[in-house]
Amino acid sequence: MSDDIPEVVVNRLPLYARALTRLAAAGERVVSSQRLGGELEVTPAQIRKDLSYFGRFGTQGRGYDVDGLLERLRAILGLDRRWRVCVVGVGRLGQAVLEYEGFARQGFHMTAAFDASAAVAGRTIRGVAVRAMDELEASLAREPVDIAVVTVPAAAAQEVVDRLAAGGVRAILNYAPISAHAPPGVVVRQIDPVVTMQAMTYHLKAPDGDR
Amino acid sequence: MSDDIPEVVVNRLPLYARALTRLAAAGERVVSSQRLGGELEVTPAQIRKDLSYFGRFGTQGRGYDVDGLLERLRAILGLDRRWRVCVVGVGRLGQAVLEYEGFARQGFHMTAAFDASAAVAGRTIRGVAVRAMDELEASLAREPVDIAVVTVPAAAAQEVVDRLAAGGVRAILNYAPISAHAPPGVVVRQIDPVVTMQAMTYHLKAPDGDR
Known part of the structure; x- marks a missing residue:
């Protein structure tokens, strides 16, 4: 299934799950694609198309079953599991992540942290002991993690990603401002507020500034 | 022009600009779509299609003129300008942003900051004075900003977005974990590492973990 669904659709699914969670908490049983779209600024047609990848949840003219759709999305996204996360690079940003x-x-439970600086390794942050970088491989072998958050400087990031992938980590959230590479089977996503701002300024400089 | 180019393409343009900046700094004059694609893990066909929105930069069988393409992308994205940014919410994350x-x-120059807490307003961080939230409108009127970064708690975020939009801010980078709404003409982008992780776990739970 994972090969059929476009990444842009996968990226919207957590937002659908979040909106449905709020609706369910408010006691809503049924939601129309119009209403769900209005919450998320996605067109109803796009919502219907996105959700059609996962089977039939809607009733023509009535809407989606909130609990049923939420349960399915949670299973699809693995939201009902416990995930182990490590943080590599415990500077200001890494500390905020922890x-x-x-x-x-x-x-998403923080289970390990690593830092290259002897001044930082040895500290404990919210119950997580920060270890030295040269303990990375042994630690991953002893206590595997599902996801690694990379908050090291740009110059160190690719090597860290390589070591994490070699150590069996299959999902990496990269905050360093580089387009990191990873071998097949390892998912890398980047969070880079500068890049996001640069995509926004494209709209700012357009004459109408719209959309 | 802004209405013609899909958002997913706009979002890739800063990555192209970043890769081209590095190539230009390394003295490269020409780059193939294969090489550029390899750097960014985008297919060469996708790169050619993305860049075709902005005119003809490539020479069949030779590649793209690095400097020419970079200059065009910088103009398209407004990367050669100075942008004024304010931060609303100076907790740990807002402070890291500043x-x-x-x-x-x-x-992207931080020119103002605001916080609802009397303990934080009045402080100066990296030369930026943190003001009380009730000074927001007067401050924006006196010293407009191009972009606002919203780092307040989820429950306060929509009201902050409303006030920023009413105050003339046309681009908002929202770190609060809500899908914020803004009037037409205001661009909102969200950075939410939890949502990004949730989209990654979709791949983790697939049998092969591949994409």
């Missing part, structure tokens, strides 16, 4: 409570609330 | 040097290096 301390952000939003990850654990969604099943 | 202190991150990568923004100013790319033309």
